[in-house]
Amino acid sequence: MSFYGLVDGSDASLKSYLNNLSGVDQVGAEARAAMLATRSIKTSAKRWAIDTAITMVDLTTLEGADTPGKVKALCTKAVRPDPTDSTVPSVGAVCVYNDMVSVARTHLDLIGGQHVPVAAVSTAFPSGRASMAVKIQDTQDAIDAGAAEIDMVIDRGAFLAGRYIDVFNEIVQIKQVCGDKAHLKVIFETGELVTYDNVRKASFLAMAAGADFIKTSTGKVAPAATPPVVLVMLEAVRDFYELTNTRIGVKPAGGIRNTKDAIKQLVLVNETVGPEWLNPKLFRIGASALLNDLLMQRMKMDEGYYSSPQYVTMD
Amino acid sequence: MSNRIDVKKTYKLYINGAFPRTESGRTYEVKSAKGAFIANPCLASRKDLRDAVVAARAAHAGWNKATAYNRGQILYRIAEMLEGRRAQFVDEIMQVTGVTKVKAEKEVTDSVDRLVWYAGWTDKVASLAGSTNPVAGPFYNFTIPESMGVVAAIAPETPSLLGFIDVVAPIITSGNTVVILASTKAPLSAMTFAEVLATSDLPHGVINILTGKKEEIAPWMASHMDIDALDISGLPAKLHAETKVAGAENLKRIHSFKSADPGRIIAFMEAKTVWHPIGL
Numbered sequence A: 001m002s003f004y005g006l007v008d009g010s011d012a013s014l015k016s017y018l019n020n021l022s023g024v025d026q027v028g029a030e031a032r033a034a035m036l037a038t039r040s041i042k043t044s045a046k047r048w049a050i051d052t053a054i055t056m057v058d059l060t061t062l063e064g065a066d067t068p069g070k071v072k073a074l075c076t077k078a079v080r081p082d083p084t085d086s087t088v089p090s091v092g093a094v095c096v097y098n099d100m101v102s103v104a105r106t107h108l109d110l111i112g113g114q115h116v117p118v119a120a121v122s123t124a125f126p127s128g129r130a131s132m133a134v135k136i137q138d139t140q141d142a143i144d145a146g147a148a149e150i151d152m153v154i155d156r157g158a159f160l161a162g163r164y165i166d167v168f169n170e171i172v173q174i175k176q177v178c179g180d181k182a183h184l185k186v187i188f189e190t191g192e193l194v195t196y197d198n199v200r201k202a203s204f205l206a207m208a209a210g211a212d213f214i215k216t217s218t219g220k221v222a223p224a225a226t227p228p229v230v231l232v233m234l235e236a237v238r239d240f241y242e243l244t245n246t247r248i249g250v251k252p253a254g255g256i257r258n259t260k261d262a263i264k265q266l267v268l269v270n271e272t273v274g275p276e277w278l279n280p281k282l283f284r285i286g287a288s289a290l291l292n293d294l295l296m297q298r299m300k301m302d303e304g305y306y307s308s309p310q311y312v313t314m315d
Numbered sequence B: 001m002s003n004r005i006d007v008k009k010t011y012k013l014y015i016n017g018a019f020p021r022t023e024s025g026r027t028y029e030v031k032s033a034k035g036a037f038i039a040n041p042c043l044a045s046r047k048d049l050r051d052a053v054v055a056a057r058a059a060h061a062g063w064n065k066a067t068a069y070n071r072g073q074i075l076y077r078i079a080e081m082l083e084g085r086r087a088q089f090v091d092e093i094m095q096v097t098g099v100t101k102v103k104a105e106k107e108v109t110d111s112v113d114r115l116v117w118y119a120g121w122t123d124k125v126a127s128l129a130g131s132t133n134p135v136a137g138p139f140y141n142f143t144i145p146e147s148m149g150v151v152a153a154i155a156p157e158t159p160s161l162l163g164f165i166d167v168v169a170p171i172i173t174s175g176n177t178v179v180i181l182a183s184t185k186a187p188l189s190a191m192t193f194a195e196v197l198a199t200s201d202l203p204h205g206v207i208n209i210l211t212g213k214k215e216e217i218a219p220w221m222a223s224h225m226d227i228d229a230l231d232i233s234g235l236p237a238k239l240h241a242e243t244k245v246a247g248a249e250n251l252k253r254i255h256s257f258k259s260a261d262p263g264r265i266i267a268f269m270e271a272k273t274v275w276h277p278i279g280l
Helices: A010-017 A027-034 A043-056 A070-077 A098-110 A132-144 A154-159 A164-178 A197-211 A227-244 A257-273 A290-303 B044-065 B068-084 B088-097 B101-121 B125-129 B160-173 B188-198 B214-223 B236-244 B262-267
Strands: A057-060 A093-095 A116-122 A149-153 A183-185 A213-215 A250-253 A285-287 B036-037 B139-147 B150-154 B176-181 B207-210 B229-231 B254-256 B271-277
Touching: A010 A164, A010 A197, A027 A043, A027 A183, A027 A213, A027 B214, A043 A057, A043 A257, A057 A070, A057 A290, A057 B125, A070 A093, A070 A098, A093 A149, A093 B139, A098 A116, A116 A132, A116 A183, A116 B176, A132 A149, A132 A164, A149 A164, A149 B207, A154 A164, A154 A197, A154 B160, A164 A183, A164 A197, A183 B068, A183 B207, A197 A213, A197 A227, A213 A227, A227 A250, A227 A257, A257 A285, A285 A290, B044 B150, B044 B176, B044 B207, B068 B088, B068 B188, B088 B101, B088 B188, B101 B262, B125 B139, B125 B262, B150 B214, B160 B176, B160 B188, B160 B207, B176 B188, B176 B214, B188 B207, B188 B262, B254 B262, B262 B271
Parallel strands: A057 A093, A057 A285, A093 A116, A116 A149, A149 A183, A183 A213, A213 A250, B150 B176, B150 B229, B176 B207, B229 B254
Antiparallel strands: B139 B271
16 A cells, blocks of 8 residues: 555654654644634625535434434434425434444435435444454444444554554554445544644544544543644645645534534634535534534524524434 | 722623623613713623523523522522622612612612512412312322523613512522513613622522613514513513514513512413322
């Protein structure tokens, strides 16, 4: 494999490549993210942003208490987020645990949601603590059950211990399992990587190893998708595009609960990597509560008065 | 001679237990009865209202679930805190409305007494408004009054403190949470009262206070789908009809009152009827 010609797949070349990446200006990244968050998006631009954000939502349920009934309800919502308004687009994907993939796929096909892909969290999500054989089998199961997108977690322990090559090889192997059947999203759990430098390193590591998407977090650890972290990842994606002419997607997940937060993310995307990325093929938002707030804001824009959570579904 | 610079208070809003400035950044002038400048309180916008409703909705589950006994204790605690800051309220009322010291003191005394009175009502209102009903079947049949949810309210212009408490106390007595717009010309007592609330163990978001213009905020209160009821005691009579029309979309209960009355508590409660089978 060529790995875009950036590394040759050996421990030495990977280490030297990652250690020679430019450092992240922490103060600068935070200031820029804060500055972009002050942009005011109103009227028709807001309306466009809300509908775009809906198409980017990976509607997620990752609870131990998930039942087939809950997953089916979620799928129904994913296809028609607002049953009273057919102009609301479907969401980007439904994101569930491995054993719920077939339930979700079957139900989506049944209700006319063939266009909504199912994403499965994989490789011993959320901790990533299992043997490679288990992780590969986990991924294979999800794909066999009909998952078109695999959200894998990296081994943060290995990354923090400096064993970059282990993380790299895991991603390469999972990518091979995915082949052309499934998109691969690589989750860093940025809240555990501690520094922006680590986030930048992890981004390049994952992209060189073949990730289609890089994703901030599992949603189980706080802080998750903070604007500066997303900015750092977007800048890595931009730099990677300049080096390799390949567009990698970004998926912030965790902590994006309302329309304002979602629009801030869209502003970051537009200002960092450009409008080509304002597309569900290259930008997704992992969330569950966010969709209701987007729908309520949409109702407010259409009807002229503030809506209530009583008028959207609970889950 | 003293070189010390005055420490002036910034009057802000009270939303979810915090004192934020208005999202709009606007203020207006409050003047004394003689026309002298006193303060620049916030001119709240509809977005502040929306934020306050979110806070009130989030607070409702906990406040509604608190025992009547506990709500009574907290209302009594508010009365205690108000009593302890009596002098400050007397000064502010005199300064803003120009009434005599005797009148201002009476208003504060009445306010404290009113809070104690409503504190007593928390565990009695259910037996006054509820009932056991005779039914033609093997059932115990109860009617139980419960809080409605989020109530928005507009306080009367005067008396600025007593009028405010007369509106807000009965609403929260039964377990509702409230978003209230204070008197426009005399908002200082309401905002100082927020400091009393902040030290009264009242859960955040149960009472949220805005300052601003009635004609600007009232239509948004009326049309907001997440507000269950509206107290328009402080709204000019000429605006009542259009407010009721705007509130019809989600069947909002809209009332106005003239005096302190247990009926004010009951007006913002709804009845739940329970059929309990006998012989099973």
